[in-house]
Amino acid sequence: MNTFYATNLLVYAGVDIIACIALNLQFGVSGITNFAFIVFQAAGAYAASVLSMPPDSNPDYSFQLYVGGFQLPFPLPWIGGALAGGLVAIPVGLVVLRKLRSDYQAIALLVTSIIANTVITNARPLLNGAAGLALVPQPLQDQIDPRSDEYYYFYIALTAVCVGLVWFVAARIVNSPYGRTLRAMREHELAATALGKNPVELKMTIFIVGGVIAGLSGAILVDFITAWAPSVWLYPETIILFAAIIVGGRGNNVGAILGALLVPVGLEEVTRQLIQMDIGPPNLIPALEWILIGLFILGFLWFRPEGVRPEPRHVFRGGPDVGEVEHGRLA
Amino acid sequence: MAIYEAAFGFGLVSMSVIALAAVGFTMQFGITNMINLAYGEVMITSAYVAYYLDRAGISIWLGMIAGGLFGAVFSFALNRIVYAPFQRKGTSNLGMVIVSLAISLMLANALLPIVTYNSVSYSEHTGSIVRLGGLVVTINQMIIIGLAIVLMIGIHALLRYTRLGKAMRATAANPTLARNCGIPTQRVIDMVWLITGGLCGVAGVVAALNSDSFAIASGAGFLITALAAAVLGGAGQPYGAMIGAVIIGLITELSAATWSAEYKEVVAFGILVLVMVLRPQGLLARRGALAAAG
Numbered sequence A: 001m002n003t004f005y006a007t008n009l010l011v012y013a014g015v016d017i018i019a020c021i022a023l024n025l026q027f028g029v030s031g032i033t034n035f036a037f038i039v040f041q042a043a044g045a046y047a048a049s050v051l052s053m054p055p056d057s058n059p060d061y062s063f064q065l066y067v068g069g070f071q072l073p074f075p076l077p078w079i080g081g082a083l084a085g086g087l088v089a090i091p092v093g094l095v096v097l098r099k100l101r102s103d104y105q106a107i108a109l110l111v112t113s114i115i116a117n118t119v120i121t122n123a124r125p126l127l128n129g130a131a132g133l134a135l136v137p138q139p140l141q142d143q144i145d146p147r148s149d150e151y152y153y154f155y156i157a158l159t160a161v162c163v164g165l166v167w168f169v170a171a172r173i174v175n176s177p178y179g180r181t182l183r184a185m186r187e188h189e190l191a192a193t194a195l196g197k198n199p200v201e202l203k204m205t206i207f208i209v210g211g212v213i214a215g216l217s218g219a220i221l222v223d224f225i226t227a228w229a230p231s232v233w234l235y236p237e238t239i240i241l242f243a244a245i246i247v248g249g250r251g252n253n254v255g256a257i258l259g260a261l262l263v264p265v266g267l268e269e270v271t272r273q274l275i276q277m278d279i280g281p282p283n284l285i286p287a288l289e290w291i292l293i294g295l296f297i298l299g300f301l302w303f304r305p306e307g308v309r310p311e312p313r314h315v316f317r318g319g320p321d322v323g324e325v326e327h328g329r330l331a
Numbered sequence B: 001m002a003i004y005e006a007a008f009g010f011g012l013v014s015m016s017v018i019a020l021a022a023v024g025f026t027m028q029f030g031i032t033n034m035i036n037l038a039y040g041e042v043m044i045t046s047a048y049v050a051y052y053l054d055r056a057g058i059s060i061w062l063g064m065i066a067g068g069l070f071g072a073v074f075s076f077a078l079n080r081i082v083y084a085p086f087q088r089k090g091t092s093n094l095g096m097v098i099v100s101l102a103i104s105l106m107l108a109n110a111l112l113p114i115v116t117y118n119s120v121s122y123s124e125h126t127g128s129i130v131r132l133g134g135l136v137v138t139i140n141q142m143i144i145i146g147l148a149i150v151l152m153i154g155i156h157a158l159l160r161y162t163r164l165g166k167a168m169r170a171t172a173a174n175p176t177l178a179r180n181c182g183i184p185t186q187r188v189i190d191m192v193w194l195i196t197g198g199l200c201g202v203a204g205v206v207a208a209l210n211s212d213s214f215a216i217a218s219g220a221g222f223l224i225t226a227l228a229a230a231v232l233g234g235a236g237q238p239y240g241a242m243i244g245a246v247i248i249g250l251i252t253e254l255s256a257a258t259w260s261a262e263y264k265e266v267v268a269f270g271i272l273v274l275v276m277v278l279r280p281q282g283l284l285a286r287r288g289a290l291a292a293a294g
Helices: A003-029 A037-052 A075-096 A100-124 A149-175 A177-187 A189-194 A198-223 A236-248 A253-277 A284-303 B001-034 B038-057 B060-088 B094-113 B138-160 B163-172 B177-179 B185-210 B218-233 B238-258 B261-278
Strands: B130-131 B133-136
Touching: A003 A037, A003 A100, A003 A149, A003 A177, A003 A198, A003 A236, A003 A253, A003 B094, A037 A075, A037 A100, A037 A198, A037 B133, A075 A100, A075 A198, A075 B261, A100 B094, A100 B218, A100 B261, A149 A177, A149 A253, A177 A189, A177 A198, A189 A198, A198 B185, A236 A253, A236 A284, A236 B094, A253 A284, A284 B060, A284 B094, B001 B060, B001 B138, B001 B163, B001 B185, B001 B238, B001 B261, B038 B060, B038 B094, B038 B163, B038 B185, B038 B218, B060 B094, B060 B185, B094 B218, B130 B138, B133 B177, B138 B163, B138 B185, B163 B177, B163 B185, B163 B261, B177 B185, B185 B218, B218 B238, B218 B261
Parallel strands: none
Antiparallel strands: B130 B133
16 A cells, blocks of 8 residues: 555545534534535635645636636634635525525535536636646645655645644534524424524524535545546535544544445445456446445434444433433434 | 517516426325425436337337326336335435435436436427417427316316316325314325325326437436426415416526527526525415415
8 A cells, every 4th residue: 555545545534523513513413404515615726726736827727717716824724714715605595595495405406506506517717617727736835846745744634634623613613502592493493483592594504614614625635636527526525524424423533434435435445346347348346336325324314323333312310300312313 | 689589489488397396205294294205306307208109119108108107107106115114214405305316316317227328319309380379389299288277277176176186186185184073184195195196107208209318317307397387386385386487488598599598408507596595385385275274
């Protein structure tokens, strides 16, 4: 196993973990079925790219068309990516998170995801259309050679710092009074409303927070692979993350990490090994991977809806009679 | 002016195709409370059934019947094997959406190794041209429009004048009460999946016939337009879906004529967003054939 391969695996794992924690805050903790999640990751990736790339009039970049091109130094594109994820979340949230039935919200977000991809694919001058952006500069590439082992270690460290940061923020949110309110809303929106909580505002906040984290994950990913195109953020990519949360344990941050390691990272890795073995028609193995992801979702929803690591029961010890509190179940 | 007349002609065809798709989709939701996101993939699978028959030299109209039968049987089985057990288990509406999305993904990928990503088209996909005043339509498009009208009248007659239709309306209004009144709701729901699945299959073949070419990726577009028409008309309302189809069919074709054909689905989506913001209950909420009386 060479360093590049290991770096690849670790960076992807980091990105998937960050994405799963963000989605878990929305879907697991707050009950928002964000089927457009990948759009926020894409927003972060595109923003980070155009913030760090030179303008498209630069001779090396003139084969692509895009807006911006600000050549900002390293931490700024990532911060910009995170902000972009949050900014995109605002209009989407304003439309979708109103008083719609939760399944309506889910399909509205799914359709948003498909349409956003169609628009970016067809509107070439915006972000180079279907071909996507390439030659995205990597962080500090003028100081460390991006093809050296040192750079790989540096990138892993950067990713790890971000994972730690996101984990810290998510843990704080889940254990705060705000997190309790989110869970109350998820369990019984009407009851939470009756206690004076504003569900639209609560959902909007966590939607933006999730968007920011998703944007950061996109920025990390794009600066590592140095390219980004509509074909890498099709809506099924969101479904993989949902599968990860459902398998890992909805509402549990540890479960989200476990799910990220099992489903996107583990399954991708197994698939890649199988593809190298060259069995059957060319599309067979990737197709089987998706079928397996579908089966994971159905199987877990049927046999173990709470996931491998169920959400811990948050019981208030001082209460008069806890009784049989039915907890966080999708089924 | 000619461009608008042509667009109107295309609009007539488009609304027929969308109506066929949207009515089936909305009935599934109205009667069984199931937002079946696999609908677009069942449509495309049926289109491929007709495609392989077409390649074997069988007429496309027989292929359409075969596609309809396939859609009916497949949807029936899908409900019996997956959806109904999950619903019986008490899975929430949201959980069911996730289940149907997983099914949609699995179906598309089960199909992929067979059909690959390539675009295909039926061998006889235009037919000779008919001029009606300023409108220019092909024979095939005339047949599509006629078929849609006949099937829409059929659905209307079914819901209004038959015992089965009455039982469907009762099941949609209140399944428990309907069962207590002696309506075999299980059998009614089976019939709903057979009928809507048939509509879905026919709609798939018709949609594929009406586009220059189709591919596995077309399923998502089919779903979005059906969804937009259904939501615009008021989800669960067959008549609403018909009105929604007329509006969406016309607007998308007019926008394609004046702007760009690539953005047809985007326009449908724009309408969907407007409806969700301004009138989330849709145009015909609580009035159409499936709504509770009074």
